[in-house]
Amino acid sequence: MRLQGNHRGGAAEGRPGDRRRAVHLELGTLNVELPSLGRQVFLTAKSAKNAKENIESLKDKISSLRSLRSLRLKTRCRSAKRGRAFTLVELVVSMITLSILMVAVSAAIVLASRAMPGAGENPSSAALQAANAADRIAAELESAVFIIEHSQSTIAFTVADRNGDGLSERIRYAWSAAPGDPLTRQYNGGSVTALVDNVQQFVLVPEIRSVTEAYPGTGVEDAFDSLLVNNDSGSGLSDLDVKSDRWPGQHFAMNLPGASMGWRPTRIRFMVRKASSSSSSSVQLQPAGLDPFLKPTPAVLQSQVMDGGTLPTSYEWREFSFGGLDRVAPANATCLVLKHLSGTASATVQANAGSGLLTSSNQGLTWAYNSTKSLRCQLYGKVTQPGPTQYAVTQYLLGLRIALKAAAVGREVETSVQTLNQPPLLVGLWEADFSTDPTRLDVNGDGAGDWGVHGGGPMDMATVSGGVWHTSGAALDTSPVCDFARLTIAEVRMRGTLADASAVFTINANRSGSVCVPLTAALQLRPWGTQTLTVSRKKSDATTESLIAVRGLPAGFCDVRLLIDPVLNSVSVTVNGSLIGTYGYGAPATTTSDRFATLYATGGTAEFDSVRIRVLEPQP
Numbered sequence: 201m202r203l204q205g206n207h208r209g210g211a212a213e214g215r216p217g218d219r220r221r222a223v224h225l226e227l228g229t230l231n232v233e234l235p236s237l238g239r240q241v242f243l244t245a246k247s248a249k250n251a252k253e254n255i256e257s258l259k260d261k262i263s264s265l266r267s268l269r270s271l272r273l274k275t276r277c278r279s280a281k282r283g284r285a286f287t288l289v290e291l292v293v294s295m296i297t298l299s300i301l302m303v304a305v306s307a308a309i310v311l312a313s314r315a316m317p318g319a320g321e322n323p324s325s326a327a328l329q330a331a332n333a334a335d336r337i338a339a340e341l342e343s344a345v346f347i348i349e350h351s352q353s354t355i356a357f358t359v360a361d362r363n364g365d366g367l368s369e370r371i372r373y374a375w376s377a378a379p380g381d382p383l384t385r386q387y388n389g390g391s392v393t394a395l396v397d398n399v400q401q402f403v404l405v406p407e408i409r410s411v412t413e414a415y416p417g418t419g420v421e422d423a424f425d426s427l428l429v430n431n432d433s434g435s436g437l438s439d440l441d442v443k444s445d446r447w448p449g450q451h452f453a454m455n456l457p458g459a460s461m462g463w464r465p466t467r468i469r470f471m472v473r474k475a476s477s478s479s480s481s482s483v484q485l486q487p488a489g490l491d492p493f494l495k496p497t498p499a500v501l502q503s504q505v506m507d508g509g510t511l512p513t514s515y516e517w518r519e520f521s522f523g524g525l526d527r528v529a530p531a532n533a534t535c536l537v538l539k540h541l542s543g544t545a546s547a548t549v550q551a552n553a554g555s556g557l558l559t560s561s562n563q564g565l566t567w568a569y570n571s572t573k574s575l576r577c578q579l580y581g582k583v584t585q586p587g588p589t590q591y592a593v594t595q596y597l598l599g600l601r602i603a604l605k606a607a608a609v610g611r612e613v614e615t616s617v618q619t620l621n622q623p624p625l626l627v628g629l630w631e632a633d634f635s636t637d638p639t640r641l642d643v644n645g646d647g648a649g650d651w652g653v654h655g656g657g658p659m660d661m662a663t664v665s666g667g668v669w670h671t672s673g674a675a676l677d678t679s680p681v682c683d684f685a686r687l688t689i690a691e692v693r694m695r696g697t698l699a700d701a702s703a704v705f706t707i708n709a710n711r712s713g714s715v716c717v718p719l720t721a722a723l724q725l726r727p728w729g730t731q732t733l734t735v736s737r738k739k740s741d742a743t744t745e746s747l748i749a750v751r752g753l754p755a756g757f758c759d760v761r762l763l764i765d766p767v768l769n770s771v772s773v774t775v776n777g778s779l780i781g782t783y784g785y786g787a788p789a790t791t792t793s794d795r796f797a798t799l800y801a802t803g804g805t806a807e808f809d810s811v812r813i814r815v816l817e818p819q820p
């Protein structure tokens with residue numbers, strides 16, 4: 201501090217902080233220079249007291265100026281730091297950083313611009329539209345009864361009747377798979393309407409459950425016959441003449457291996473000798489009746505005349521062969537009957553200890569069954585044994601996942617639905633329970649009646665009552681045409697209602713070009729009150745071959761199920777829930793051009809309670 205006095209005593213100089221010298225200033229104007237603060241302070245002292253006050257005032261001012269100076273210095277230092285220039289290195293680094301930032305920002309701008317909605321597009325409304333459509337598909341598919349058609353971008357199905365006309369409704373959703381095309385909906389074959397415009401993606405992913413039915417494979421018949429029943433006991437022997445009032449016979453109870461699919465008789469042998477020279481008997485095989493009667497039914501399967509003149513005078517085995525008899529179910533028993541034709545006694549046969557000896561005193565009208573004796577005889581036959589296990593896979597639609605994206609900007613919506621009915625995946629379906637006119641049914645959802653009266657014309661509804669179709673002449677054909685060239689399961693509940701009348705189901709299966717395999721299941725009511733099911737195939741245009749006969753079925757409705765495998769050329773037969781067997785039908789060789797299945801009656805009246813034919817989708 202430099203004090204400069206302008207007073208009478210002359211200038212006084214002093215070092216900064218030299219208070220004493222400053223305090224001794226008395227009069228005049230005091231000019232205080234404060235170089236370190238960059239200020240000058242002027243004070244005027246008019247008296248000593250005033251000078252002292254001035255000194256105190258000066259001290260205060262200096263103190264406040266110092267504080268201000270200190271603040272300014274700090275502020276100035278900060279300003280000096282902020283204002284410092286970039287170095288070249290800093291400048292280069294910052295320029296590189298900036299260029300990278302510019303590139304990133306421009307890329308983001310390009311992406312954002314691409315995602316910008318076009319004219320008329322609104323992301324939120326597109327997503328809402330897609331969500332509504334997916335929900336609608338899910339809601340309708342939930343109650344689907346039959347899946348008519350399905351692919352990655354198409355689903356068509358039927359649902360139960362909604363409008364009370366007794367017919368199920370058909371709904372179809374489809375997208376062409378071309379982005380921009382609409383998702384369409386069609387109801388009962390009506391006009392195709394756009395449900396969602398500008399669809400970018402529509403993907404249907406089914407959830408499928410496969411149920412595999414394993415069943416005994418195509419039966420193989422023994423190449424040579426074998427002894428099936430042997431009544432050759434030498435104990436308890438007695439003689440029986442064959443006379444008009446005593447026809448002897450034998451009931452053969454079958455005891456085949458458990459897995460057998462059937463058998464057919466080939467030979468009979470029995471002990472016989474001459475009774476009188478000019479006589480003859482008929483040696484015949486007749487089906488056995490039902491347990492517990494165990495007696496022959498009147499039907500004669502095959503017979504041969506035994507000339508008494510050729511018989512020896514002492515017992516010997518005589519053999520009679522039977523050719524071409526139908527294969528019958530494993531449990532179906534048969535009977536040997538020795539029918540008297542001429543002479544007092546046409547032959548003498550031998551009885552022994554055993555069971556099953558039959559005698560009739562009234563020419564076969566009634567029979568007595570002997571449980572302690574048998575005819576001394578032997579039965580030969582060919583047995584059909586099962587081949588390797590076969591499989592039928594039915595697929596069921598458990599649910600569907602639906603992914604839908606509407607408009608380029610739209611968010612993809614995804615939903616999934618579980619089907620309540622778990623409909624099977626079929627390429628063909630025909631059903632009728634005869635509660636209504638079957639020709640009006642459209643269960644398979646093609647917009648046309650599933651059944652047509654064979655030869656045309658309307659259904660005679662007088663023949664439909666109580667959920668049953670009674671027919672004697674009319675036949676019903678399936679529609680539309682079908683080759684039945686995939687795994688086919690036919691289930692028919694039917695019966696013959698007049699003696700020897702048959703309820704018949706026939707299907708032209710396994711079509712391959714111009715040829716097919718007509719398979720027929722005929723259920724015939726026999727005069728003695730049981731029914732016989734015969735499943736046969738047309739081997740060629742001229743010949744029919746029986747595959748299996750199941751005798752002794754009850755007279756009421758019988759459930760007949762045929763499982764047809766066109767790859768293995770086999771038909772598996774189940775009656776009233778019991779598998780009878782699986783039978784090969786050979787290559788298609790019949791030239792009928794009919795491509796349908798038919799229900800009809802032969803030989804009188806028959807009834808149908810229900811029918812269902814399913815053609816399964818192949819496994820993916």
Ligand SMILES: [Ca+2]
Nearest residue numbers: 361362363367
């Ligand atoms: Ca309807």
Ligand SMILES: [Ca+2]
Nearest residue numbers: 642648649650
């Ligand atoms: Ca139809």
